Amino acid sequence: xxxxxxxxxxxxxxxxxxxxxxxxxxxxxxxxxxxxxxxxxxxxxxxxxxxxxxxxxxxxxxxxxxxxxxxxxxxxxxxxxxxxxxxxxxxxxxxxxxxxxxxxxxxxxxxxxxxxxxxxxxxxxxxxxxxxxxxxxxxxxxxxxxxxxxxxxxxxxxxxxxxxxxxxxxxxxxxxxxxxxxxxxxxxxxxxxxxxxxxxxxxxxxxxxxxxxxxxxxxxxxxxxxxxxxxxxxxxxxxxxxxxxxxxxxxxxxxxxxxxxxxxxxxxxxxxxxxxxxxxxxxxxxxxxxxxxxxxxxxxxxxxxxxxxxxxxxxxxxxxxxxxxxxxxxxxxxxxxxxxxxxxxxxxxxxxxxxxxxxxxxxxxxxxxxxxxxxxxxxxxxxxxxxxxxxxxxxxxxxxxxxxxxxxxxxxxxxxxxxxxxxxxxxxxxxxxxxxxxxxx
Numbered sequence: 001x002x003x004x005x006x007x008x009x010x011x012x013x014x015x016x017x018x019x020x021x022x023x024x025x026x027x028x029x030x031x032x033x034x035x036x037x038x039x040x041x042x043x044x045x046x047x048x049x050x051x052x053x054x055x056x057x058x059x060x061x062x063x064x065x066x067x068x069x070x071x072x073x074x075x076x077x078x079x080x081x082x083x084x085x086x087x088x089x090x091x092x093x094x095x096x097x098x099x100x101x102x103x104x105x106x107x108x109x110x111x112x113x114x115x116x117x118x119x120x121x122x123x124x125x126x127x128x129x130x131x132x133x134x135x136x137x138x139x140x141x142x143x144x145x146x147x148x149x150x151x152x153x154x155x156x157x158x159x160x161x162x163x164x165x166x167x168x169x170x171x172x173x174x175x176x177x178x179x180x181x182x183x184x185x186x187x188x189x190x191x192x193x194x195x196x197x198x199x200x201x202x203x204x205x206x207x208x209x210x211x212x213x214x215x216x217x218x219x220x221x222x223x224x225x226x227x228x229x230x231x232x233x234x235x236x237x238x239x240x241x242x243x244x245x246x247x248x249x250x251x252x253x254x255x256x257x258x259x260x261x262x263x264x265x266x267x268x269x270x271x272x273x274x275x276x277x278x279x280x281x282x283x284x285x286x287x288x289x290x291x292x293x294x295x296x297x298x299x300x301x302x303x304x305x306x307x308x309x310x311x312x313x314x315x316x317x318x319x320x321x322x323x324x325x326x327x328x329x330x331x332x333x334x335x336x337x338x339x340x341x342x343x344x345x346x347x348x349x350x351x352x353x354x355x356x357x358x359x360x361x362x363x364x365x366x367x368x369x370x371x372x373x374x375x376x377x378x379x380x381x382x383x384x385x386x387x388x389x390x391x392x393x394x395x396x397x398x399x400x401x402x403x404x405x406x407x408x409x410x411x412x413x414x415x416x417x418x419x420x421x422x423x424x425x426x427x428x429x430x431x432x433x434x435x436x437x438x439x440x441x
Contacts, residue, residue: 052197053178054091054117057081059102060134064127072163073125074102076134079167080121086307087175088276089197089234093117112141119147119178132156134166138174148174172309172340199225200235207242208345210376212251218242233273240265241282244289248418249376262286277307281316293324293422311341319351325423327358346372353382357433358426362390377406381415385433396437403439412441 057080060073077095084092093115101111108120123136137149152169154162203218203225219242225235243262245251252258266286269279284299300320303313318333334352338344353368365386372379384399403410412434421427435441 052089052091053119054093054115055084055119055121055174055178056093056098056111056115056117057084058106058111058120058122059099060122060136061124063124066127069125069127069132072132074099076125076163076166079163080170083167083171083309084174086277087310088273088278089200090175090178091117108139109141109144118142121174127156130156132162136170138178147178168309168340172311175310196225196228196232196235199228200232200238203238203242207238207245208347210245210249210347210374212246212249215242215246215249215251219246231272233269233276234278236265236269236272237276237279237282240269240286241278244282244286248289259289275306277303277310277313280306281310281313284316284320288320288323288420291420291422293420296320297324309340311337311344314340315344315348315351318355322351322355322358323420323422325358325421325426327355327426330355331359331361346374350379350382353379353386357382357386357389358429360389360429362386366390375402377403377410378415380406381410381434381439384437384439385430388436389433400437400439410439412439 057077059077062070062073077099081092081095081098084090097115098111108122111120112118118141120139120141121136122139123134126133126135132154134152135149136152138147139145140147150170152166154165156162199221203221206214206218206221219239222235222239222242225232226239229235240262243252243258243265247255247258247262263286266279266283269276270283273279280299280303284296284303287293287296287299297320300313300317303310304317307313315334315337318330318335318337320330321327321333322330331352334348334355338348338352349368349371353365356362356365356368366383369375369379369383369386375383380399380402384396384403387393387396387399412431415434416427416431419427419430421430
């Protein structure tokens with residue numbers, strides 16, 4: 001069976017007694033490290049050491065027949081590799097290694113075997129008239145299953161602007177799809193067999209659900225990750241994040257002690273890795289809860305500089321701007337995060353709803369909050385205030401009743417004490433809506 005045999009394309013070769021060069025292929029009866037492209041053996045060795053998900057980005061194929069598009073295809077491939085490398089929990093094979101496959105027809109599973117990676121990104125560039133189309137697909141090399149695919153069509157005006165835009169779009173979506181696929185693999189394992197990275201990955205998924213029981217399980221998984229690798233900065237950062245969620249929602253016995261524990265975990269994470277965008281993102285959130293807006297802004301800027309295409313960093317930029325009294329800018333950043341990650345956590349809608357409320361776009365705020373499938377008392381409180389500001393007393397009263405049903409001791413004063421507005425006018429606007437909805441002062 002020829003489809004069971006691997007061939008390596010050696011290109012056109014001159015052969016004795018034959019005038020014209022002929023195409024030559026090498027038959028590879030079994031994988032042999034000696035026939036791997038230069039750089040592949042080193043890359044494969046690196047990935048076997050790492051427990052992170054690993055990916056090889058193959059050179060995009062120029063399908064247009066236009067030699068000028070060759071530069072665009074290569075440039076876009078290089079940019080994707082560079083930007084993906086910003087994600088600390090994703091191992092990306094270097095350009096020098098993957099470009100040995102340029103112009104060659106290869107099987108995805110062969111590439112994955114050569115580099116020791118779990119995922120392969122491949123695609124093509126096609127120019128037609130004054131338009132350019134880029135198609136990409138992410139493949140799980142183990143199963144040869146397509147995890148994600150997308151197509152980008154643009155007017156061919158500023159080629160470099162298009163290259164930047166497409167890089168941002170692809171890079172923003174890809175890590176989330178890799179993370180989801182890796183989580184699907186990990187959840188089939190018993191927890192005791194999980195590697196440190198897999199524990200952190202599962203803890204992230206649980207954290208995004210914003211449920212008390214899931215928060216407790218996330219803490220347990222992060223403790224295991226840290227026990228397996230005490231110097232894993234990302235695990236310490238996410239433990240701080242998960243403990244911070246418990247602190248915000250009151251899922252802890254001693255709130256002061258919990259807050260100190262959050263700070264301690266983030267201090268460890270920062271000492272271990274000052275270049276992890278998640279460390280700075282979570283430190284920004286911690287300083288925001290202390291209402292140290294300047295320090296929060298410093299760490300947020302560091303997080304953005306380290307990874308400008310990370311949806312959690314981008315959405316937090318919008319959240320921070322809202323707290324600082326710049327909700328119109330906040331809306332733009334939050335919507336950008338939603339475009340970056342169409343599979344975003346539901347809490348993005350909460351951030352958008354708050355920003356719209358602060359910008360006095362009440363109808364848009366109500367629409368955003370209504371997207372949340374499992375609203376808690378804070379969401380109902382915002383909806384009550386929003387409908388009150390819109391003059392819909394019936395809807396406002398209904399949501400106020402839901403607040404008191406979930407939190408019988410709720411008071412506007414105590415609730416506002418948990419909000420981080422820098423400007424008094426924003427706090428007063430929120431207070432006015434809550435009181436107008438009939439919630440107790």
